[in-house]
Amino acid sequence: MGKAFYFDSALCTGCKTCELACKDYHDLDEGITFRRVFDIEGGSWELPAGGGPAVRQGVYVYHVSLACCHCDFGVCMEVCPTGAMHRDEQGLVWPDHDKCVGCGYCSMACPYGAPSLDLEAKKSSKCDGCTGRVADGGKPVCVEACPVRALEFGLESEVLSAHPDSVRCVPPLPDPSFTGPNLYVGPCPASEMAQEQGGWVANEGEV
Amino acid sequence: MLELDSTSLAVFTTLAPAGMVAFVVMALLRSTVADHAGKRRVDHLLAIPFLLVLSGFITSTAHLGTPTNALYVITGAGRSPLSNEVVSVLAFLFLAGSYWMAAISRDLPRQVAGAWIAAGSVAAIIAVGFTSIAYSIETIPTWNTIYTPLALVAGALGAGCLLSEGIYLFAGGLKPTRSTVLLVAYALSCLVVLTAMVLLRIELDTITTFVAKASGLAMGYDVRLGFYAISSAGALCALFNASFREEISTKTRLALACASAFAALWGVFLVRDLFYQTYMTVGV
Numbered sequence: 001m002g003k004a005f006y007f008d009s010a011l012c013t014g015c016k017t018c019e020l021a022c023k024d025y026h027d028l029d030e031g032i033t034f035r036r037v038f039d040i041e042g043g044s045w046e047l048p049a050g051g052g053p054a055v056r057q058g059v060y061v062y063h064v065s066l067a068c069c070h071c072d073f074g075v076c077m078e079v080c081p082t083g084a085m086h087r088d089e090q091g092l093v094w095p096d097h098d099k100c101v102g103c104g105y106c107s108m109a110c111p112y113g114a115p116s117l118d119l120e121a122k123k124s125s126k127c128d129g130c131t132g133r134v135a136d137g138g139k140p141v142c143v144e145a146c147p148v149r150a151l152e153f154g155l156e157s158e159v160l161s162a163h164p165d166s167v168r169c170v171p172p173l174p175d176p177s178f179t180g181p182n183l184y185v186g187p188c189p190a191s192e193m194a195q196e197q198g199g200w201v202a203n204e205g206e207v
Numbered sequence: 208m209l210e211l212d213s214t215s216l217a218v219f220t221t222l223a224p225a226g227m228v229a230f231v232v233m234a235l236l237r238s239t240v241a242d243h244a245g246k247r248r249v250d251h252l253l254a255i256p257f258l259l260v261l262s263g264f265i266t267s268t269a270h271l272g273t274p275t276n277a278l279y280v281i282t283g284a285g286r287s288p289l290s291n292e293v294v295s296v297l298a299f300l301f302l303a304g305s306y307w308m309a310a311i312s313r314d315l316p317r318q319v320a321g322a323w324i325a326a327g328s329v330a331a332i333i334a335v336g337f338t339s340i341a342y343s344i345e346t347i348p349t350w351n352t353i354y355t356p357l358a359l360v361a362g363a364l365g366a367g368c369l370l371s372e373g374i375y376l377f378a379g380g381l382k383p384t385r386s387t388v389l390l391v392a393y394a395l396s397c398l399v400v401l402t403a404m405v406l407l408r409i410e411l412d413t414i415t416t417f418v419a420k421a422s423g424l425a426m427g428y429d430v431r432l433g434f435y436a437i438s439s440a441g442a443l444c445a446l447f448n449a450s451f452r453e454e455i456s457t458k459t460r461l462a463l464a465c466a467s468a469f470a471a472l473w474g475v476f477l478v479r480d481l482f483y484q485t486y487m488t489v490g491v
Binding site for chain 1: 270271272273274276277279280283286287288289290293344345346347416417418486488489490491
């Protein structure tokens with residue numbers, strides 16, 4: 001059994017410390033972000049029929065911190081024409097820059113938007129799960145940076161036993177049957193409302 | 208939004224499949240040419256579809272960030288739909304290019320020429336097939352439909368037939384019945400492309416995710432299809448006149464054939480470009 005991320009949507013405050021810690025650790029340029037935090041909003045409110053001070057509302061907001069899910073059936077690996085996108089001995093998926101041709105098919109096919117083209121290096125770049133840190137017995141830098149411990153990383157079996165109620169998909173994530181993501185999410189009341197009622201990504205321009 | 212340089216891919220998927228189909232059609236028609244001199248003329252003209260495929264292939268490398276690593280694509284046949292597509296197109300270019308060079312420089316024995324050109328044709332058919340399924344990716348629901356390979360193959364088939372008819376005019380033309388068959392094949396292929404794209408347009412309305420609706424990708428869709436229909440009709444009219452009007456001069460005939468080829472390829476390009484605009488994944 002491989003490794004997996006766990007994200008608790010009930011704890012995340014959307015502070016984006018994970019995102020910035022990742023950018024800092026990997027020394028990423030302005031245009032590249034391996035981990036992104038989606039702000040999901042939805043619901044509505046209405047004024048009371050006969051007037052009065054109480055506004056009835058059913059609005060909600062929650063956040064989803066998302067990076068590469070190092071999927072079991074990684075579509076990025078399936079479409080890669082050179083074999084550059086590969087799974088290493090840690091079970092983490094990342095592109096070998098010595099082989100990458102920069103065709104962009106991995107970023108095109110990934111439903112999590114994880115790989116992106118590094119316009120300077122002219123090659124695919126994405127979260128490697130901090131494979132070096134993991135090999136040394138550490139954890140990805142995003143996990144260690146999270147101030148509310150909304151992110152966890154470990155063996156999939158450990159993640160599942162610690163969070164038996166976790167799910168593999170909350171909006172806006174795709175159906176996990178497509179790629180088998182190694183991401184488990186602790187749902188929250190707001191994500192359940194989004195699942196039922198729909199909603200939108202409030203920071204679309206940012207992510 | 209698609210990060211790729213889709214224009215270069217649209218150029219490639221316009222020129223290469225059309226050129227490969229033209230090569231196959233010309234090879235088939237060549238087998239019916241009885242005299243040796245006629246076969247030699249056709250051999251010379253096979254350079255046109257070969258160059259179309261080659262120029263499309265070279266253009267496609269513009270979307271690669273690091274083409275110097277392309278050797279890994281070539282050695283990766285069977286690894287991914289894209290590597291299969293690239294390797295099969297290269298196989299065609301090798302077989303067609305080597306045949307053309309050999310055929311114009313010496314008299315090839317009839318059986319050798321036949322086997323060589325047949326091998327090139329088989330490579331062309333395989334390459335068109337691989338190109339048509341290279342975008343059937345499960346996580347891209349707007350592309351993973353039957354209409355993607357259908358529109359590409361039909362577009363290539365039509366343009367290939369039309370190009371063959373036009374190119375044969377440079378070698379003195381085909382028999383009227385064969386010209387008619389090629390022009391009818393072109394018209395029918397255009398109708399298939401239009402039908403496939405209209406059905407795709409209808410299907411787009413049904414594809415939604417939490418973050419996007421595929422119907423929103425279809426801005427200007429109908430207008431582009433209209434331009435495709437106009438381009439195709441123009442190409443057909445021009446080549447019909449070039450093929451069947453005996454009173455026009457050879458110069459005019461060849462000019463009409465060139466204009467027709469341009470209009471047909473432009474129409475296919477519009478559809479290919481439209482296809483890339485319909486990109487959307489099942490996720491974020």
